[in-house]
Amino acid sequence: MKAFTQHEGLVVPMDRANVDTDLIIPKQFLKSIKRTGFGPNLFDELRYLDEGFPDRDCSGRPRNPEFPLNFPRYQGGSVLLARENFGCGSSREHAPWALDDYGFRAIIAPSFADIFFNNCFKNGLLPIVLPEQVVHRLFEETHAQAGYVLTIDLEQQQVRKPSGEAIPFEVDAFHKHCLLNGLDHIGLTLEHSEDIRAYEAARREKAPWLFDAIQ
Amino acid sequence: MAAQTLYDKLWQDHLVKAHNDGSALIYIDRHLIHEVTSPQAFEGLRLSGRKPWRKDSLVATPDHNVPSETVERAAGVQGIRDDISRIQVQTLDENCRDFEVVQFGINEPGQGIVHVIGPETGATLPGMTVVCGDSHTSTHGALGALAHGIGTSEVEHVMATQCLIQRKMKNMLVRVDGELCPGVTAKDVVLAIVGKIGTAGGTGYGIEFGGEVIRKMSMEGRMTVCNMAIEAGARAGMVAVDQITLDYVKGKPYAPKGEQWDRAVEVWKHLHSDDDANFDEVIELRGEDIEPQVSWGTSPEMVAPISARVPDPAAEGDATKRTGMMRALEYMGLTAGQNISDIKLDRVFIGSCTNSRIEDLRAAAAVAKGRRKADSVKQVLIVPGSQAVKVQAEREGLHEIFVEAGFEWREPSCSMCLAMNADKLGAGEHCASTSNRNFEGRQGYGGRTHLVSPNMAAAAAIAGHFVDVREMAPVPAEEERV
Numbered sequence: 001m002k003a004f005t006q007h008e009g010l011v012v013p014m015d016r017a018n019v020d021t022d023l024i025i026p027k028q029f030l031k032s033i034k035r036t037g038f039g040p041n042l043f044d045e046l047r048y049l050d051e052g053f054p055d056r057d058c059s060g061r062p063r064n065p066e067f068p069l070n071f072p073r074y075q076g077g078s079v080l081l082a083r084e085n086f087g088c089g090s091s092r093e094h095a096p097w098a099l100d101d102y103g104f105r106a107i108i109a110p111s112f113a114d115i116f117f118n119n120c121f122k123n124g125l126l127p128i129v130l131p132e133q134v135v136h137r138l139f140e141e142t143h144a145q146a147g148y149v150l151t152i153d154l155e156q157q158q159v160r161k162p163s164g165e166a167i168p169f170e171v172d173a174f175h176k177h178c179l180l181n182g183l184d185h186i187g188l189t190l191e192h193s194e195d196i197r198a199y200e201a202a203r204r205e206k207a208p209w210l211f212d213a214i215q
Numbered sequence: 216m217a218a219q220t221l222y223d224k225l226w227q228d229h230l231v232k233a234h235n236d237g238s239a240l241i242y243i244d245r246h247l248i249h250e251v252t253s254p255q256a257f258e259g260l261r262l263s264g265r266k267p268w269r270k271d272s273l274v275a276t277p278d279h280n281v282p283s284e285t286v287e288r289a290a291g292v293q294g295i296r297d298d299i300s301r302i303q304v305q306t307l308d309e310n311c312r313d314f315e316v317v318q319f320g321i322n323e324p325g326q327g328i329v330h331v332i333g334p335e336t337g338a339t340l341p342g343m344t345v346v347c348g349d350s351h352t353s354t355h356g357a358l359g360a361l362a363h364g365i366g367t368s369e370v371e372h373v374m375a376t377q378c379l380i381q382r383k384m385k386n387m388l389v390r391v392d393g394e395l396c397p398g399v400t401a402k403d404v405v406l407a408i409v410g411k412i413g414t415a416g417g418t419g420y421g422i423e424f425g426g427e428v429i430r431k432m433s434m435e436g437r438m439t440v441c442n443m444a445i446e447a448g449a450r451a452g453m454v455a456v457d458q459i460t461l462d463y464v465k466g467k468p469y470a471p472k473g474e475q476w477d478r479a480v481e482v483w484k485h486l487h488s489d490d491d492a493n494f495d496e497v498i499e500l501r502g503e504d505i506e507p508q509v510s511w512g513t514s515p516e517m518v519a520p521i522s523a524r525v526p527d528p529a530a531e532g533d534a535t536k537r538t539g540m541m542r543a544l545e546y547m548g549l550t551a552g553q554n555i556s557d558i559k560l561d562r563v564f565i566g567s568c569t570n571s572r573i574e575d576l577r578a579a580a581a582v583a584k585g586r587r588k589a590d591s592v593k594q595v596l597i598v599p600g601s602q603a604v605k606v607q608a609e610r611e612g613l614h615e616i617f618v619e620a621g622f623e624w625r626e627p628s629c630s631m632c633l634a635m636n637a638d639k640l641g642a643g644e645h646c647a648s649t650s651n652r653n654f655e656g657r658q659g660y661g662g663r664t665h666l667v668s669p670n671m672a673a674a675a676a677i678a679g680h681f682v683d684v685r686e687m688a689p690v691p692a693e694e695e696r697v
Contacts, residue, residue, distance in 0.1 A: 035258075093252070
């Protein structure tokens with residue numbers, strides 16, 4: 001997994017609560033058997049004025065001029081500013097894959113849905129929870145200042161504004177450690193193989209019906 | 216030992232290792248696999264030279280992309296017309312072959328929606344941890360299991376290690392006491408719950424559903440309720456084991472038998488919350504207060520009783536919610552204050568991991584019997600959740616009732632719940648759907664979904680608009696009709 005230490009990036013506002021993963025990446029793109037290439041279809045139904053299909057070149061499609069991702073001022077954005085319950089709905093990891101493929105490195109919101117939140121960490125994408133009023137102020141500042149940039153410092157657990165003001169954020173110690181070092185979760189878990197085997201042997205003894213029923 | 220909730224017990228029982236930073240390794244007993252969220256996980260195993268830790272914990276089946284239309288379906292994987300859908304199903308075939316994973320293939324007797332075939336075969340059992348790369352894995356919690364959806368990286372993680380890295384969730388109890396009125400179903404109960412606590416109300420929690428209404432509910436009803444726990448934001452929903460659970464599980468093909476059954480029952484009968492267990496949050500509803508529900512918006516929390524009107528955003532105090540409601544009404548083409556019962560339907564979908572089991576089909580058939588769909592309704596799809604459900608329904612003659620009513624009897628698949636196969640809504644079309652999500656575009660680009668129970672969906676198909684299924688006049692028996 002790619003590491004996340006510090007990132008400075010242009011902020012893109014997504015001013016809408018309960019953004020679900022169907023909206024982030026519609027179902028027709030889930031037919032891919034790859035992990036990459038979802039970026040052009042991120043927020044497909046909001047971003048374009050026509051229906052999107054897999055394997056279709058998006059460069060000539062009519063764009064929705066009212067959607068922030070299409071505003072000239074937000075081109076090259078890499079920090080997504082969102083509202084409450086971002087990423088609700090389906091468990092599709094295609095949602096963080098699409099955000100990552102587009103170029104986002106961090107998402108700031110007052111709250112996230114559980115499965116999406118967890119999926120982000122597996123892909124080097126940092127979801128940051130900040131209080132609603134703080135997020136609201138960030139929206140105001142993003143709207144007010146063209147080229148509004150935030151610096152995200154994972155080590156210090158700070159979001160720094162252009163003014164120099166630092167906003168602290170919480171992050172799970174395990175996720176922080178893995179992100180800072182770009183660690184592969186599977187490799188980490190396999191370091192505990194002995195514990196897993198011991199647990200498994202005891203479980204087989206206690207509940208043998210859970211083993212070998214399906215062959 | 217301190218009093219424990221059902222979730223506390225299931226967590227404790229699967230704890231391999233607790234780390235100092237609050238994370239823990241949790242052992243996974245059953246891992247269900249389908250074609251959409253697994254290809255990248257198998258590819259990850261290949262790239263790292265890893266193999267599944269325990270092959271006998273894996274069960275795979277294609278469900279999201281497989282055609283429901285009978286002729287296309289009969290031609291098997293090769294016959295899937297959509298090229299990318301076909302490749303995805305073929306990829307599952309190849310991966311299951313290469314990694315020696317048991318798969319119920321496209322037209323094999325065990326095939327069906329993963330969340331339907333798990334309980335019905337006994338592949339998912341009480342006391343298990345169950346995961347799948349699908350958020351509706353919460354369904355299996357109805358058995359008294361800890362079951363939740365995971366992303367594709369975790370699909371790979373569980374295949375490679377048999378474990379998940381987790382943090383313990385908080386405990387929520389949703390109690391539904393009293394009694395349901397006739398015609399009110401498990402779907403109405405869970406829609407009412409989601410409407411009450413909101414789509415993020417359960418975030419960070421595992422929800423146990425309890426109370427008299429849940430205790431009296433059939434296993435299939437409990438599955439419908441747990442299925443939609445995720446629509447309230449909770450990854451896991453669960454119901455305590457009782458005699459109804461044991462009677463359901465007994466005799467299932469993969470359930471323990473003989474002496475092992477007796478041993479299992481000894482363990483399973485402790486799978487309930489202790490009397491004085493502490494919940495971080497308790498929500499209470501009365502069964503009598505629940506009417507048949509219809510969703511009017513683009514989030515499952517946007518529901519109303521059939522007797523109500525579409526709510527007015529102007530009356531909403533919270534600005535973010537108000538904006539969301541206005542956007543939803545615009546997308547849905549509805550006006551604040553209009554009667555829910557005046558909403559006209561273009562299509563009706565009865566199926567999905569929420570409502571495609573035999574009891575759901577019986578409920579729909581009971582309404583459809585002797586009636587015909589309204590001419591204004593273009594299509595009514597009845598999609599059984601599994602091959603086994605289909606066989607049972609045909610044995611009972613339900614398919615004939617549907618066909619006589621002008622409904623289409625289809626093949627087991629996820630179908631129009633998320634429109635990954637050919638079953639889709641057209642832009643602007645309204646659909647009465649027994650599925651679980653009414654998100655924008657979910658059932659087709661520009662499509663408008665209204666979530667309802669199977670009997671309400673069937674009633675809407677007959678009337679052409681929503682009606683209170685409890686007020687439909689009985690159909691005269693065959694001999695009384697002229």
